[in-house]
Amino acid sequence: MDRSFLRIYHLLCVLVLVFLIANEGFSQAININGGNITLTITTGMPDVQQLTSVTNSTCTMQYRRQARISKITVAATCPGQSFNLSVVATNITISGTAQPTVSLISGNPAMDFIRDNSTAGARRSCTLNYTASATFAQGCSTNVGNDVYTVTYTLVVQ
Amino acid sequence: MKTRMTSLFYKSKISFIAITLFLILLPRISFGQTYGTASHNVTVIVNAITVISVTPTTVPTLTIPGGATAVVTAGVDQMTVTDNTTVLKWGTNQTLRKITIYTSLASPLYTLQVLATNIVATPGTAGLAAGQFTISTLAQDLITNLAQSSGHCTLVYTGVALASKGIGTDSHTLTLTITAQ
Numbered sequence: 485m486d487r488s489f490l491r492i493y494h495l496l497c498v499l500v501l502v503f504l505i506a507n508e509g510f511s512q513a514i515n516i517n518g519g520n521i522t523l524t525i526t527t528g529m530p531d532v533q534q535l536t537s538v539t540n541s542t543c544t545m546q547y548r549r550q551a552r553i554s555k556i557t558v559a560a561t562c563p564g565q566s567f568n569l570s571v572v573a574t575n576i577t578i579s580g581t582a583q584p585t586v587s588l589i590s591g592n593p594a595m596d597f598i599r600d601n602s603t604a605g606a607r608r609s610c611t612l613n614y615t616a617s618a619t620f621a622q623g624c625s626t627n628v629g630n631d632v633y634t635v636t637y638t639l640v641v642q
Numbered sequence: 643m644k645t646r647m648t649s650l651f652y653k654s655k656i657s658f659i660a661i662t663l664f665l666i667l668l669p670r671i672s673f674g675q676t677y678g679t680a681s682h683n684v685t686v687i688v689n690a691i692t693v694i695s696v697t698p699t700t701v702p703t704l705t706i707p708g709g710a711t712a713v714v715t716a717g718v719d720q721m722t723v724t725d726n727t728t729v730l731k732w733g734t735n736q737t738l739r740k741i742t743i744y745t746s747l748a749s750p751l752y753t754l755q756v757l758a759t760n761i762v763a764t765p766g767t768a769g770l771a772a773g774q775f776t777i778s779t780l781a782q783d784l785i786t787n788l789a790q791s792s793g794h795c796t797l798v799y800t801g802v803a804l805a806s807k808g809i810g811t812d813s814h815t816l817t818l819t820i821t822a823q
Contacts, residue, residue: 513678520683530695530731531794533764535688543682550677560684567686616686620792621765624690624735631686641675 514556514639518543523616537617546609547601547639549579554601555642557594558586562633565590567618569633573598578608588633599642692734692820694741702727704801719805726798730758732820733792740788740823742781746815753802754814758784763793777816786823
């Protein structure tokens, strides 16, 4: 009875280890460098509806080749979204084709961000170019609060 | 007893292999061919922004009786001239604002009046123009009830002179301001 219990216990330990290793590999397929960022709109022009937009390109993303041709999609959540945020990939190295600028609207389905990530070559990277925009009519953070987006990039088979 | 133990051993081994393979393939099967995800937070802040401008930046010259719109009638003491070449532009992303105007000239010889017309704003919550009034050194409301918007209007200046005041020149520096209502 004790031997059986020990055997099952050891088996479970090994399984947990295998599971953790599998998931570790899974999570490192794509990662973002640069952490969280803030874009602040500070100016506008009289009689021009659109405020002066602000861009940020301090973050980069690294992703790996996979066994099959893959792509990266982007989606965002932002409770109580008031303003506009878009993103486009630039400076892609090794492999992948940037897709047109994606407007990030909270809750919308994931959109293609980079396609044609080939199965060969070393680890690749790109720059994440964010643009924040707003109109006078959309108000200001003092009245409606900041927009805090959680932007998620997913590496999937194409 | 030995046979039973051997059977148990093989059963465990088979289960182990099966479960291990399942776990290795799990990411590729259950996640719909998803290889990985990464997220970060992006915060967008929009400051309170209020901008205003006039074009041309210099106040037009209203000349009596030489102005194009001057009205001078023989036997009538009051003479007038108007100018509508100034466009006022603004933008605000704050609620309930107003535009005021005042002059730097404390003791003018003549009267300078203003009227905001043809207000166009986006969105259409245009604001409410005050009627024509005489500009003084005290800030007076020119347009009220401005919502979060950008827009423009025409400023119609009217110079009023009495013949009895004689010849002279008034030089005004006009200040237009967007403030909370």
